[in-house]
Amino acid sequence: SAVISQKPSRDICQRGTSLTIQCQVDSQVTMMFWYRQQPGQSLTLIATANQGSEATYESGFVIDKFPISRPNLTFSTLTVSNMSPEDSSIYLCSVEGGGVRNTEAFFGQGTRLTVV
Amino acid sequence: LAKTTQPISMDSYEGQEVNITCSHNNIATNDYITWYQQFPSQGPRFIIQGYKTKVTNEVASLFIPADRKSSTLSLPRVSLSDTAVYYCLLQGGKLIFGQGTELSVKP
Numbered sequence: 001s002a003v004i005s006q007k008p009s010r011d012i013c014q015r016g017t018s019l020t021i022q023c024q025v026d027s028q029v030t031m032m033f034w035y036r037q038q039p040g041q042s043l044t045l046i047a048t049a050n051q052g053s054e055a056t057y058e059s060g061f062v063i064d065k066f067p068i069s070r071p072n073l074t075f076s077t078l079t080v081s082n083m084s085p086e087d088s089s090i091y092l093c094s095v096e097g098g099g100v101r102n103t104e105a106f107f108g109q110g111t112r113l114t115v116v
Numbered sequence: 117l118a119k120t121t122q123p124i125s126m127d128s129y130e131g132q133e134v135n136i137t138c139s140h141n142n143i144a145t146n147d148y149i150t151w152y153q154q155f156p157s158q159g160p161r162f163i164i165q166g167y168k169t170k171v172t173n174e175v176a177s178l179f180i181p182a183d184r185k186s187s188t189l190s191l192p193r194v195s196l197s198d199t200a201v202y203y204c205l206l207q208g209g210k211l212i213f214g215q216g217t218e219l220s221v222k223p
Contacts, residue, residue, distance in 0.1 A: 004159075033210065042203070043160070043213040092159050094211070105152075105211055107159025 002027050002095050006108035013083055013115050020079045021111045023093030028073035033094040034066070037110070043092065049076045083115045119143070120204045120214045127220050134191040136217050138204030141185050147206040149180060149187045154201045154216070164189070165207065194221045 003026040013019050023032065031050060035043040047055045047068055055068040069077045080087050093108040121139040128134045140149065148167055152160035164171060166178040166187070177190040191198060201216040 035213075042215050045210060045212060048210055094159070096211075104150075104162045104165065105160075105207075107161070110157070110159055112157075 001104075002029065002106040004093055004095060004106055004108035006093055006111050008111055009109065010112040011114070013113065015084050015115055017083055018079055018081045019083065019113060020077050021091055021093075021113075023076045023078070023108055025074045025095055029095040030073070031096055032070065032076045033096075033105075034068065034076075034078045035092040035094060035107075037090040037092060039089070046078070046091075080113065083113075085115045088113055088115045119206045119212060122202075122204050122214060122217045124215060125218045125220070127222065128194055129222050130195055131193050134194050134198075134219060134221075136189045136191075136202055136204075136219070137186060138189070139186050140204070140206055143184050143206055144208055147208040149178065149184070150205050150207040150211075151176070151178065151189045152203045152205065154203065160203060160213075163202075191219075194219075196221050196223060 005024045007022045011019055033048055034046040036046055037043045045058050046061045046066055047057045049055045049068045049070040051070045051073050065081055067079045090110040090112050092110045094105050096105050119140055148165050150165040151163045153163050154160040164173055164176045164178045166180050168180050171178045179188045199221045201218050203213050203216040205211050
């Protein structure tokens with residue numbers, strides 16, 4: 001199995017500022033995924049981050065708002081830029097593989113972001 | 117768009133068997149049917165995965181008919197700690213979450 005650590009676990013930020021969320025995995029993985037989960041809602045995929053290439057963004061998400069870095073096979077960051085209260089959500093990092101079932105996905109505990 | 121449809125919520129009592137059905141009419145040949153469980157303030161956790169027929173592990177069973185257009189997650193003898201949101205996903209690449217089923221287990 002893969003163990004994922006996310007930092008920070010929570011933060012309260014002023015509107016107009018940016019926050020960078022870190023995701024560290026205890027094993028090398030090819031694909032990492034970033035999700036957003038708004039209060040009481042399901043998870044929405046923001047983007048897929050592959051090492052050595054630009055992230056692939058889902059419809060409704062753009063690189064200028066959510067820049068992603070993937071410097072190596074165990075680490076990724078997601079930045080939430082120029083924040084507004086609508087960005088208040090839980091942001092989760094996920095990876096696939098590493099388990100007995102090679103398509104099993106593992107998730108971090110999430111970063112709870114509140115924008116005031 | 118989510119590829120799966122589930123009931124929004126279900127209620128049960130401790131000790132009962134709970135069956136949650138998921139519809140996935142447009143399942144692709146290479147899709148596996150996977151269920152995840154999510155507790156408040158935690159990331160989703162893998163429960164069970166199957167391709168066809170029946171799969172059983174230590175926590176659940178998954179029933180998949182021959183046409184694979186639906187699946188049923190079966191939780192035997194639920195307890196209060198099984199109160200969570202359960203997501204059915206088609207896993208063949210990136211994971212797209214539907215709305216999930218909020219299961220409430222009462223004493």
